[in-house]
Every structure is written in C-alpha cells, then in structure tokens.
Amino acid sequence: MSKPNNRKNEHVSLSEKFYDHGVSSFSDVHFVHHSFPQMDVTDVNLSVHLAGLDFSVPFFINAMTGGSPWTGRVNEKLAIIARETGLAMATGSVSAAVKDPSLKDTFEIVREVNPNGLVFANLGAGHGLENAKRVVDLLKADAMQIHVNAPQEVVMPEGDREFSNWIENIQSIVNGLDVPVIVKEVGFGMSKETITLLESLGVKFIDISGKGGTNFAQIENYRRKDYKLDDLESWGQTTVVSLLEAFETETTANIIASGGIRRPLEIVKALALGASLTGLSSWFMHMALDDVDKTIETVSSWKMELSRIMTLLGARTVDELKQTDLVITGDSAEWSYARNIDIKRYASRS
Template sequence: MKPATNRKNEHVSLAEHFYQADNDSSFADLQFVHHSFSEMQTNETNLATSFAGLVMSFPFYINAMSGGSKWTKQVNEKLATVARETGLAMATGSVSAALKDPTVSDSFTIVREANPNGLVFANLGAGQTVENAKRAVDLLQADALQIHLNTPQEIVMPEGDRDFSNWLSEIGQIVQQMDVPVIVKEVGFGMSRETLQLLRSIGVKTVDISGKGGTNFAQIENYRRKDYKLDLLEDWGQTTAVSLLEAQPYTSELEILSSGGIRTPLDVVKSLALGAKAVGLSGHILHLVLKEGVDDTIQTIEHWKEQLVSIFTLLGCRVSTDLQQTDVVVTGQTKDWCEARQIDYQALAKRSAKNNH
C-alpha cells in the first residue's frame, strides 16, 4: 500500500492531468430566456451572499482540493494566497491525513497562516467521529466543516473504505455537537432528492450537491488501480445541473451549494438561478494556479466578478436571490432526466411571468 502522502500527491496531479475545459456538466442544457428590458444599471448589482451564517462578498468560493504532503502544502499556500487577495472563502482537502499523521499538519495549517482573516472550511470524509471533526476544525481555526460523501471513489480506490453502514448516523452526531456550521458535500457524483431528504432528516442544513462534470474521482482512482479496472463506474452519478434540479423541492428547506464542473461565470449564475446560495470551484482554480500561477489566477477571478455583474444586469437581477425569478429553459438529456423523475422543469421557463416581472 502506498503512503498516504503519495496518494495525496497523486490525487492533485491526476486531477490536473484529467482536467478538461470542455467537460460535460450539463450546464449547456440550461438556457436563460432573454428579455430585452433589464431596467437597471450595472452599479446596482450586489454580488454578496450568505449561507450557514457566513456572509460572503461574492457568490463563489474555492472548494476542497489539497493537503497531506509537502507538495500539496505548496499548492494550498498558493490557493490560500488567491483566496486572501480575492476575498473568496476556501475549503481545504480532507484533514484526515493530518489527524493520522501530525507531520503533515502544516500542509493544512498553511491555509490559515496565509489567509489569517479569511473564511476557511475544514474538510473530512464521512465516517469520522465527533472528536475528529472538532480536531479538524481546531487545527485550521475553521469557520465551518465540510463532510464529504464519496462512496463511488472509495469503492474504486484500491485502499478505500468498504463499510458505509454508519455514515448517516455519524454525520447526524457531528451536526448536533459541532460549534461551527456543518456542510455535507458530494465529491462529484451529484445528489438525489432522496439523499437530500435523508440529510434533512438528521438535521443537516447546508448541502453541496457537487455533481458530475468536474474532477472525476472514479476515473482518478481507476487510473491508480494496477489491475481489475472498474471503468464501468467512471460515468457514475448525476451532473451538477441534474442535481440542482433534483434539489428543487428543498431549496427553501436546505441551503443548497453547487459545485462540479463550474468553468465559467455563466455556470455560476445558472447555479444561483436554480437555488444555489453559492458555488464552489476546485478543478478549474487548481488548473489556473498550476498552469498560470497565482497572479494570473487572481486576475482571472477579478474578471469573473466583472462578468457576474454583467450577467446579473442582463437578467435584471440586483442580488443573487433575484436570479430565482429568471426564466430557465431545460433541454437535452437534462430534460429527459426531469421527465423520467417527474421534476417540473417547465415551471422554470415561466417564473418571471408568474412573478409579474
């Protein structure tokens, strides 16, 4: 079995190796209806949002990726610098590596050192104890804790977990006993409304549906297997767009976050229009940092903010919640999914008329 530090390096390097700028996350199946009169000025927009009691100046953040080795410490320092300079929140990769091996703790604590006043989320896999959850938060002085769900990844991972029987109950205990908000997230396999109902039933309030279309951990773990490949699982799961549509019955009862294959500001706006409070980026930001460097990544993010203002204005939306009154047409395979699952996608295409926009 390879050391965990080697695995952490492999995860990040393979995420970049498999990165595709045009990978399908089904956002192309969502299209805004253009109305000619937006009746507002660009300077009337306010990009701020909030979830889990945390206020963010912008509706996107740097999602969980890295940590657990010397090289990923360098990656995390760069990501934290980007977060600091752009005012974005940032989540670390799974802190479980540091809980098992304190010698790699600095690959996570560097995030707080580089960004002492920013919003930082610690991250742990499901199946952890309340004690470990508190240790992870304390290590980073974190503002929130992400708990990630990754059953397909564990199944494909040669050294992965094989017992998932207590995940739900253990998450429930953590939610009840933590002093910081808990965000339950997928890792790129999407969520169903049944999953959301289960999470709601144990007291979870904030969920990142993290759909297929971005970093593919089944593909990454399959690549790491030396034999008995599990290629048949590389297309497992729901896309981000489909997962957001699955979440429609819960947008008023849960705080929904969106991630997985977010590559443009328009993807961010489409996510917000389907009820997401904010949007997480990982693979795209990682690609920018590794290939373009910190300064160019900061510049790209600043351009994203400007483009968000432009799209908000086109849609006549002053704040992100206004986007939930925009008209969104669902087409292609995403429409087929909605029909099979009896999701009322047609109502999304005429929301502004319903609200006398």
C-alpha cells in the first residue's frame, strides 16, 4: 500500500502523464456570431463578486496538491502565480496535514507566499466540522472546499469504502463554518438531482467539475497492481452536461465550472452556460511545472483574450454572457434530449 506522502507525488506525476488524454466537451458549444458588438474592448469588466468574495477575473487556480515535500514546492510555485496575477487559489486536500502535522508546511506555504490573496482550503467529505475548522485556521482560508470523489475512492487501492456520512458532514460544515463552503466534484460531474440535494443543505457554492480534465479513476486504476477497474475510467458527466443539468434546477447557488477547461474560449463558454466562475487545475499544474514566469505571462494574455471574446459577444460583464446565443450539439445535445433538458432556450437569448 502506498504511503500518503508517496501517493501525493504519484497523483501529480500521473496527472502530467495523462495531461493530453482529456477530451473537451466544449466543442459541443457554439456561439451564434452577430456582426455588430455595439461596444468597445475597454468596456469589458472581468471582475466577479460572489457572497463577499471578490475575483478580479472569472477563473482561479483550482485544488490540486500538497502533502509531501515535492508537492509543497509545487504549491509554492502555484502561490507565486496566484500572487503575481491576482488569482484566487485552492490547495489540494489538507487531509494529509490533519493526519500528519509535520506536513502542514506544504500547505501553509500558499498563505506565506500570498498573504493577501484569496485562498481556499480543501478537505474530503469524509471529514467533519472540527477538521474543517482546523484547516481553515491553518491557511487563514477565505473559503472551504469540500470535495466529493466517490468514483476515485472506490478505484483507489487504499481509498475509502464508506460514504454514508458524507451528507451529514457537509451539513455540519455548512452550518458551523464562518467562511463560504464550496462543494466540489473531482472530475466526474454532477446531476441536477445532486445539485438540488446540495442546495437543500444550504450549500451556496457548487463546483460541478465534470469529465474532460484530470481523470482520477484513470490515475487510481493505473496505480492498482491487479483487479483493474477499467470500466470506471469513463464514469460520470462532462463539464458541459453538468452545467446543462445544473440550470435545469432553477438553482440559486453560485455554480463553478471546472473539469478540462484549458483555454479562454472554454472559460467564456462555461460562463455563458451559466457558471459564475471557472476553475482550472491541470493546466496550471502543467504550466507551473514547466515555467512559472511563462505561466504568469500567459495568464496576462488570457485576460486580454477574454476581453476580446466578450466584446465579440457584446458582453460587458460576466453576467451579460448569460444572455448570449449558444447552439448545443453532439453528445451534449443527445444527453439533453434523454434527460428532457431544453437546450433550444440557449439559442435565442439575446
């Protein structure tokens, strides 16, 4: 059985190994081009304000790593990128530091490097309120991510096999923490039923995190020595499908889109589908491991590209993207038909 320290290293290494394996569902989403934007690029405002949290741009560095000396250094690189670009950043699961306090510096480095930035702590849904309070205090966190990852756990050789307390834990954390709580999938997407359940618990931030990016079933299956669970590598819903599911519920929660988002146009498409914010994990990991300075430069160019795409769409703000016209095709359209999701309403919103 792999030690947690080694497992954290394996997760990062295998995420890199499979980096190019994801298939973006955003190729199913098409903007209707209208020839007259009736605005200027300088009119665009990229900022987002959600429940007391202020984001300068509608994307952030989503949860990835920590829990070993090497991944601590990766967190340091990511924190430098966050500080220099003004992006919010979520750490990976702090459970390793809960179990072994000697590893807490691999997470604390994020706040040390970026003392004034938005930082999100992260724990699995198997943890209760007291552990959530501990990690929020550890990072002086502005929000708490609770990740749900049942498919990963059942494939992981040393993973959890008990999930009956997850809803109770989430409820206690939502009720007991003084910072916003984000409930996040880890690349398997969400259904409208899941989102309705989370809203009933009082969850105000939901990260639907669909298929298309890092595939933790694939990673854990690769780590298995025998009894491979190949069929579970295709488990779950894509990011696009999960967004379509989310807005069938007339949700009042802030929906965060993540899972395979790697380009500015995909950020804009996710926002146009209704997301309030987008998170990127594997792209930032891939870039940070290669060159921190280049990553900072690329983020700057992305901000410019976002403004130009939004201008073409006549959208001065992120909220106005929800009034743009979208045509949904391919597998996403077929899924919507089977689930009685009306995708025609997206095509004539302007």
